[in-house]
Amino acid sequence: MTTISEKVQQPKSTQSKTQVNKRAMNFPASWYIAMHSKDLGKKPIAIELFGQSLVAWRDQNNHPVIMDPYCSHKGASLAIGKVVDGCIQCPFHHWRYDSSGKCVYIPDVENIPPMARQTTYVTAERYGCIWVWYGTQTPLFSLPEFPSAEDERDNYMPVREVTKVNTPLQEAIENAFDYCHLTTVHKMQFSGPLQFTLLHEQHSVEQSEPPIQKDAWFGYVCKLPLYRRKGIIGAFSRALGFSAEFSTVRVDLWPNGFIFTNGTDDKVIYKELASATPVAENKINLMRLVLYKKPGNFLLDRPYISLIHWRIQATIAEDLPIWNTIKPSAGKVHVKNDWLILKFRKFYQNWVDKVE
Ligand code: FES
Numbered sequence: 001m002t003t004i005s006e007k008v009q010q011p012k013s014t015q016s017k018t019q020v021n022k023r024a025m026n027f028p029a030s031w032y033i034a035m036h037s038k039d040l041g042k043k044p045i046a047i048e049l050f051g052q053s054l055v056a057w058r059d060q061n062n063h064p065v066i067m068d069p070y071c072s073h074k075g076a077s078l079a080i081g082k083v084v085d086g087c088i089q090c091p092f093h094h095w096r097y098d099s100s101g102k103c104v105y106i107p108d109v110e111n112i113p114p115m116a117r118q119t120t121y122v123t124a125e126r127y128g129c130i131w132v133w134y135g136t137q138t139p140l141f142s143l144p145e146f147p148s149a150e151d152e153r154d155n156y157m158p159v160r161e162v163t164k165v166n167t168p169l170q171e172a173i174e175n176a177f178d179y180c181h182l183t184t185v186h187k188m189q190f191s192g193p194l195q196f197t198l199l200h201e202q203h204s205v206e207q208s209e210p211p212i213q214k215d216a217w218f219g220y221v222c223k224l225p226l227y228r229r230k231g232i233i234g235a236f237s238r239a240l241g242f243s244a245e246f247s248t249v250r251v252d253l254w255p256n257g258f259i260f261t262n263g264t265d266d267k268v269i270y271k272e273l274a275s276a277t278p279v280a281e282n283k284i285n286l287m288r289l290v291l292y293k294k295p296g297n298f299l300l301d302r303p304y305i306s307l308i309h310w311r312i313q314a315t316i317a318e319d320l321p322i323w324n325t326i327k328p329s330a331g332k333v334h335v336k337n338d339w340l341i342l343k344f345r346k347f348y349q350n351w352v353d354k355v356e
């Protein structure tokens with residue numbers, strides 16, 4: 001468990017050019033969590049994102065930089081270089097590049113060729129996460145708002161997770177819309193039909209601003225009617241606050257990630273900020289920041305949160321064997337229960353089409 005960092009950086013207007021065929025990858029233009037802030041120190045590190053090798057490092061202001069790792073001189077990897085005077089220095093002939101990717105120093109050379117530069121991605125740092133914008137030269141929407149990780153963080157216990165999944169990005173995100181699998185895979189039982197409200201389609205009736213900029217937002221609330229458990233398990237559940245009539249799930253999605261709020265009736269149990277970040281075409285890192293609401297009892301907080309954490313991890317473990325072996329292109333037939341997935345697909349495709 002870690003504390004949440006609040007460093008925020010205005011994105012730099014740099015370019016993200018790539019040799020790979022972006023459209024073929026089917027990733028949407030969006031903000032992705034590249035890594036948790038704690039995983040990037042002073043030393044440059046090699047990372048893989050969007051099917052590319054990249055280098056991540058921090059400049060003199062501690063701002064994260066993500067750039068093409070192969071030096072414009074002779075192609076040495078900057079990931080084994082070092083940061084000198086706020087610039088990344090190539091290990092081979094010591095050319096130095098600033099955070100915009102421009103070469104600013106070559107030993108014994110006065111006129112630096114204008115082509116001496118590295119392509120960089122737009123980055124930002126917030127909620128203890130390093131974010132990277134993919135798909136267009138400048139971001140098309142702002143970072144999601146997740147105030148619980150900032151203003152209200154004393155009320156929550158944060159846990160950061162990275163889960164590696166061998167599945168296409170779209171599949172990992174669609175799981176948030178696949179209600180049929182709750183009963184088949186996760187063995188959940190409900191006492192009646194699930195009730196959905198699509199928030200982005202009726203936003204005028206919402207009091208507060210959505211946490212994601214309007215056209216990049218897909219939001220819904222689902223009320224899941226619960227059985228009232230009897231006996232000892234029922235009494236135990238009620239003592240832990242699981243005795244509600246409904247479990248309520250609110251999901252606020254941007255094209256590759258979501259803010260998930262889970263509770264019972266009016267009580268929040270946990271909130272989660274998650275990004276499905278592609279390492280390559282069928283390889284995803286699920287980057288998650290889970291905020292467990294503390295019951296407010298010093299003795300009870302840890303066991304209560306451990307129990308919920310264990311339950312969530314067990315649920316993900318149930319999904320993994322399916323994700324890791326799925327071939328989505330083979331699935332073509334849909335039924336009425338798939339309506340929410342199909343709606344999401346349109347939204348997702350719209351953001352894939354924006355990739356330049
Ligand atoms: S290869 Fe990088 S400075 Fe020569």
Ligand SMILES: [Fe+2]
Pocket residue numbers: 175181185186315319
């Ligand atoms: Fe699932």
